[in-house]
Amino acid sequence: MDYILEVKDLRKEFKNFTIDDISFKLEPGYIMGFIGPNGAGKSTTIKLIMNLLKKDGGEIKIFGKDHVKYEKEIKDRIGFVYDENYYYEDLTINQMKSIVAPFYSRWDNNQFNYYIKEFDLNPRVKIKTLSKGMKMKFSLAIALSHHADLIIMDEPTSGLDPVFRREILDILYNIIQDDTKSIFFSTHITTDLEKIADYITFINEGKVVFSKSKDEILESYAIVKGGTDLLDENTRKQFIGLRETKVGFEGLTDNLNNIKSTFGNKVLIEKASLEDIMVYSVRGKEYVRDY
Amino acid sequence: MLGIIRRDLMLVWHNKRERFFIIFYIPFLLLILESYEPSWLYLTILVAYTYLLSIIPFSYDIKGKSQYIINSLPITRKEIVFYKYLSTFVYLAVIIVYAGVYLWIINRMGIKTVDYFDLEMIKESIPIIMILTSIVYPAYFSFEPKIAQIIHVIVFVTFFIGIASLGSLGDKSIVSNMEFLSGRGMIYAPIAMYIISLFLSMRLYKNRDL
Numbered sequence: 001m002d003y004i005l006e007v008k009d010l011r012k013e014f015k016n017f018t019i020d021d022i023s024f025k026l027e028p029g030y031i032m033g034f035i036g037p038n039g040a041g042k043s044t045t046i047k048l049i050m051n052l053l054k055k056d057g058g059e060i061k062i063f064g065k066d067h068v069k070y071e072k073e074i075k076d077r078i079g080f081v082y083d084e085n086y087y088y089e090d091l092t093i094n095q096m097k098s099i100v101a102p103f104y105s106r107w108d109n110n111q112f113n114y115y116i117k118e119f120d121l122n123p124r125v126k127i128k129t130l131s132k133g134m135k136m137k138f139s140l141a142i143a144l145s146h147h148a149d150l151i152i153m154d155e156p157t158s159g160l161d162p163v164f165r166r167e168i169l170d171i172l173y174n175i176i177q178d179d180t181k182s183i184f185f186s187t188h189i190t191t192d193l194e195k196i197a198d199y200i201t202f203i204n205e206g207k208v209v210f211s212k213s214k215d216e217i218l219e220s221y222a223i224v225k226g227g228t229d230l231l232d233e234n235t236r237k238q239f240i241g242l243r244e245t246k247v248g249f250e251g252l253t254d255n256l257n258n259i260k261s262t263f264g265n266k267v268l269i270e271k272a273s274l275e276d277i278m279v280y281s282v283r284g285k286e287y288v289r290d291y
Numbered sequence: 292m293l294g295i296i297r298r299d300l301m302l303v304w305h306n307k308r309e310r311f312f313i314i315f316y317i318p319f320l321l322l323i324l325e326s327y328e329p330s331w332l333y334l335t336i337l338v339a340y341t342y343l344l345s346i347i348p349f350s351y352d353i354k355g356k357s358q359y360i361i362n363s364l365p366i367t368r369k370e371i372v373f374y375k376y377l378s379t380f381v382y383l384a385v386i387i388v389y390a391g392v393y394l395w396i397i398n399r400m401g402i403k404t405v406d407y408f409d410l411e412m413i414k415e416s417i418p419i420i421m422i423l424t425s426i427v428y429p430a431y432f433s434f435e436p437k438i439a440q441i442i443h444v445i446v447f448v449t450f451f452i453g454i455a456s457l458g459s460l461g462d463k464s465i466v467s468n469m470e471f472l473s474g475r476g477m478i479y480a481p482i483a484m485y486i487i488s489l490f491l492s493m494r495l496y497k498n499r500d501l
Contacts, residue, residue, distance in 0.1 A: 050363050052501045076365035086359045088351060090306045099298045103364040 002064055004028045004150050004182040005049070011057035012048055017206060019044055021058070024201045024211040028149075029179035031172065033193035033214075034186035035274065036203040037282050042186040043083060045203070046154045049184075050080065062150065076105050079143030081185075083155040085135040089128035093121055093138055104146035115141035133160050140168065144175070151175065153185035157192050165189070169196050190274035200274065204282055214274075221277050224251050224259055226267035235262055241280025252280035292374040294366070296381055299348040309347055316340070317393050321403055333394070333406040337416040338450070340386040342423050345379050346443055349431045358501050372432060372493045376485070379424050387413060418481035423450055425481070425488035433495035 005026040012019040019041050026032045036042050047053040049060055051067055060067040062074045087096050093116065101107040116123055119137035121130075130138065136156060143151055151172070157165045172183050173196050187193060193200060193214070201211040210217065224239070227248050236242060238258055239251035252272055253259050259267070303309045317336060324332055351357045361371060387408075394407035406412065423446055430442040 047501075052359055052362055054498055054500055072365045072367050072370075075363065078363075080363045082359060084356075086356045088302060088357055088360075091301060092305075095301055095305060099294065099301060100360075100364065102294045102297075103366060105365070 002028070003061070004063060005032075005184055006061040006064075007045070007049065007058070008060075009058040010045065010048060010055060010060065012044060012053060013056050017041070017044075019048070019206045022203065022206075022208050023058075024199075024208065026182050026184055026199065028182055029176055030198040031176055031183040031185070031196055032199040032201060033190075033197035033274075034184060034201050034203070035188065035190055035193065035278055036186075036209075037188065037278070040203045041206040042203065043154050044206075046152060046186060049152065050075075050078075076146075077149045079146065079148030079151040081136070081139045081143050081151070081153040081156045083158065085127065085130075085132075085139070087127050087135075087138070090126060092124055092126050094123040096127060096138075097123070097142065100142055101146075106147045108145055108147060111147075112141060112145035115144055133164055136160060136168075137164070140171070144171070149181050151181070151183045151185070153183070155187055156185055157187055157189050165192060172196060188278075190278060194274055202278065202281070209281055217274070217277065218271065221252060221254050221272040222256050222259070223270045223272045223276055224253055224263070224267050225249070225270065226263060230263060230266060238262060239280075241282075241284050243280075252276060292377060295371065295374040296378050298361070299344070299378065299382075300385075302348050302351055303344060312343075313340075316343075317390065317397075321397070321405065329404060329406040330409050330412050333390070333409050334412040334416055334419075336390050336394075337383070337386055337413065338419050338423070339447075340390060341379065341383045341416070341420050342427075342447065342450070344382045344386065345375075345424055346427060346431075349436065349439065349443075356501070362501055368496050369493050372428075372489065372496050375428065376424075376489045376492070379420060383413075383416070383420060418477055419450070421481035421485045423447075425484045429488055429492045429495060432492040433499060 003025045005024075007025075008023050010019060010022040017039075022041075022045060024032070034042055034045070044053065048055050049062070049067065051071055062070075063077060065074060067074055088099075091099070097112060101109070101112075115137075119134075119141060121134060121137060121141070127135065127138065136159075140156065143153075157168060160168070169192060172185075175181055176183060197214050199212065200214050200217055202209040212220075225248060228244055231242075231244070231249055238255065239253055242249060242251040256269065259269070303313060316339070320336055320339065321332065324335065362368065391407045394405045397403055397405060398407060427439070427443050427446050430439040434442070
């Protein structure tokens with residue numbers, strides 16, 4: 001199987017934080033959401049993939065090739081959007097475009113003009129005068145204007161209004177209709193991923209919690225609700241995360257059979273959302289009482 | 292390489308403060324260094340402008356993480372460093388034309404008698420520019436931008452103090468003042484320094500976390 005992005009045992013050590021043996025794979029034609037709480041290592045992983053940070057161990061292959069050895073060739077086929085605007089603020093949209101465009105072998109001016117019009121951007125205004133949403137639109141226009149095969153985005157929808165977020169998601173969805181292209185994007189707005197992602201990689205404290213297909217994840221986790229009288233030391237252990245209130249408890253499980261055999265039909269079982277999975281996994285057993 | 296040069300020149304020209312500097316630094320130098328001989332002034336302008344034009348684009352990395360953008364484009368870190376070192380000579384050529392036209396206008400208007408083209412001083416400026424940038428480029432490619440900025444200020448101020456000391460020697464000819472730059476050693480030493488600096492920068496930048 002040829003993967004468009006393959007990360008294996010990735011390791012990077014900082015003074016107070018370590019990215020520890022991160023592994024995941026993304027096939028062509030799919031969208032992978034990269035989720036995790038703030039400080040989990042999402043942006044660091046993306047910077048390692050883009051070779052902005054140097055890895056201490058492991059392997060990163062993009063389009064089947066080593067990301068450092070074939071850096072130039074690989075980056076010609078990557079469109080990137082970062083969480084902040086790193087473009088030169090004193091330049092106008094057109095001036096910035098004229099700096100970036102010559103670097104790409106497949107730069108498409110018509111495509112760029114199409115997105116600038118579509119996103120309602122004025123190419124003659126300075127980047128520093130743009131709102132956060134406008135800056136994100138501009139970054140996206142650049143990323144989508146050189147026929148990239150892999151789009152890497154770091155929190156592209158954070159701070160954007162729901163209308164524009166939906167607009168971005170629609171654009172991304174259209175891109176992967178071409179089976180050769182893929183999208184890898186980090187976010188903590190998990191509802192966005194529920195709409196369009198095929199795979200989810202969840203990291204916490206620099207480690208991968210899971211990297212699976214979205215359907216598999218949503219099928220394997222469940223939210224269990226019941227009265228607090230059902231809980232004791234043993235039954236509490238069956239939950240990944242648990243929240244107890246005066247009126248009852250709510251917990252996340254990935255072992256529904258165990259829950260059913262323990263509680264029978266004394267509990268209510270509901271589908272878990274990605275947000276439930278992320279929140280309960282991060283807070284875990286430490287987050288036990290809410291009253 | 293054209294991409295890097297285009298970026299540098301656009302950054303300098305489209306920032307109001309830098310544009311103000313580019314336009315008014317020549318009259319400023321002419322004013323504060325009034326008593327010095329024309330060829331010495333010409334040399335100072337060439338070196339100061341070329342050096343600053345090479346260094347100013349780095350300052351954008353202090354305000355933001357703009358180096359993320361360049362390093363995410365299809366260009367290797369080695370190429371970024373190599374083109375930067377090569378671009379110094381392109382900037383010198385640009386400044387020779389720019390300063391030439393500017394000073395010629397000043398001459399024609401009768402504001403001040405200054406050299407606007409002096410091949411001898413152009414030759415003298417090259418080793419000085421190479422030495423200055425040999426020190427400062429590796430600092431920008433290996434240290435945090437703020438530390439590099441401090442090194443840049445020290446180097447630039449040292450250059451000015453040095454050149455002002457030479458200028459203040461009075462009637463002695465500029466060529467004799469600059470004798471220390473005209474030996475054979477001063478042809479090879481800056482070249483060697485520049486090449487060593489280039490490889491050092493490539494090595495340091497290659498392994499740097501941005």
